[in-house]
Amino acid sequence: MMGNKVDSGFFLMDVLEVAPRLLGKIITIRDDEDIVKRYRISEVEAYRGEEDKACHASKGRTERNDVMYLEGGHVYVYLIYGMYWMLNIVTGKTGNPQAVLIRGVEGYGGPGKLTRIMNIDRSFYGEDLNTSKRIWIEEGEKLKYVQTPRINIDYAGEFWKNKPWRYIVTT
Numbered sequence: 038m039m040g041n042k043v044d045s046g047f048f049l050m051d052v053l054e055v056a057p058r059l060l061g062k063i064i065t066i067r068d069d070e071d072i073v074k075r076y077r078i079s080e081v082e083a084y085r086g087e088e089d090k091a092c093h094a095s096k097g098r099t100e101r102n103d104v105m106y107l108e109g110g111h112v113y114v115y116l117i118y119g120m121y122w123m124l125n126i127v128t129g130k131t132g133n134p135q136a137v138l139i140r141g142v143e144g145y146g147g148p149g150k151l152t153r154i155m156n157i158d159r160s161f162y163g164e165d166l167n168t169s170k171r172i173w174i175e176e177g178e179k180l181k182y183v184q185t186p187r188i189n190i191d192y193a194g195e196f197w198k199n200k201p202w203r204y205i206v207t208t
Contacts, residue, residue, distance in 0.1 A: 040065070040075075040175035045167040048109030048128055052135035055109070055128040056083040057204045059137055061180035064124075066155050067171045076155065077177055080141030082187045083202040084125075086134055091193035091200075094134035104163045105134035112164040112172065114157060121149030124157050126166065126174070140203070180206045 040063060048055065064076045084092040093102040093115070104113045105127055113125040113136050125136040138148060145151045152158075157172075166173050184201040191198060 040177075043166075043174045043176060045110055048126065048166065049130060050109070050128060052083045052085050052128040052137060053202070055126070056081050056137045056202065057182060057184075059126070059139075059174070060182050060204055060206050061177040063175040063177045064139065064142065064155070065173050065175050066157075068156065074155070075175070076142035076145075076151070078139060078141075079143050079180075079206040080139075080146065081204050082138040082140055083204075084136050084138065085202070089193075089200075090197040091187060091190040092134065092136075095193075098134075102134065105136050106132055107163075109135070110166045112161045112166065112169075114152075114159060114162050116159070117149070122152040122157050122159070123148050124152050124155070124161070141205075182206050 059078050059081050062078050067073045087094045089095060094105050098106055104111050107127060108131045109128040111127040113127050114122050116122055124139045127136050129135040140148050142151050145154055164172055182204050185203045186199045186201055187203045
């Protein structure tokens, strides 16, 4: 049974609108054996353009972040510490690099842990959430949340480190 996919226009909004609205939505993954698994999003962080010193686009367009410059609705994955894939959803208009890092799903906290249970790897880079047969976002319930500063981005400086762009579901 498939839930209602998020409308493609959802991803074209600014990252600061998309990030909190992703909470409660469902990441849906179809594996190689055609088994579909669903994960309710519980924690995200927003990264907003070249001006955001914590954003991968802060130093301009590169081979690594190229997908961030596409129209919202694409998957941006990258490897950290040589072992953890980070799952991001590109938002906004073409040429304006923004993305939401998925930091947690119900039952799993930590972006590296959740990509392992979902089997997310480099092959998902650039996947279009609107047309993909193996990953998409479904509507979910609207949940209450709190905003906090983003974490693990000391390199970005106090101003960017303290932006309240981390959104966490409250129970």
